[in-house]
Amino acid sequence: MAILAPDHPLANHATPLTLTQLSAEPMAMWDPSHGVRQMVDQAFQQARIAPRLAMNTNSMVVLAQYVRSGMGITLLPAFAVAHDLELGTLVARPVDNPLFQRSHAHMVTRVGRQQPKACILLLRHLQRWMQAFREPGSVSDQPTPLP
Secondary structure, eight states, X not given: OEEEOTTSTTTTOSSOBOHHHHHTSEXXXXXXXXXXXXXXXXXXXXHTOOOEEEEEESOHHHHHHHHHTTSOBEEOOGGXXXXXXXXXXXXXXXXXXXXXXXOOOOXXXXXXXXXXXXXXXXXXXXXXXXXXXXXXXXXXXXXXXXX
């Protein structure tokens, strides 16, 4: 998703944003070693478009503050800034790119391994509170069942 300040000119677009539209905007991104950044770089390379990178960081707090301040945009999964989206301090808009639409978030555990109680409680908490781990299209707070 393109993450924008609510008053950004692209924030109210009804259709998904294109990489061409996004490439004109100053962009803060994860450090190049991060998986999200690698996917973004791949999408821009395939489209033969250069993003206008203004800053690299390894801090989610810095990415969100950069966008909130109106300095530019970023590309992140919506769940990464879910609290800001609920408060209305940030806006998420879909990006018209097949790489972004095919991406998924997963929780991985080792099958057959007895997990400590704290680990199980953490997994259940993540399932309950992170939208990315809910059934696709689900509007309820019911998480996908643990295996």
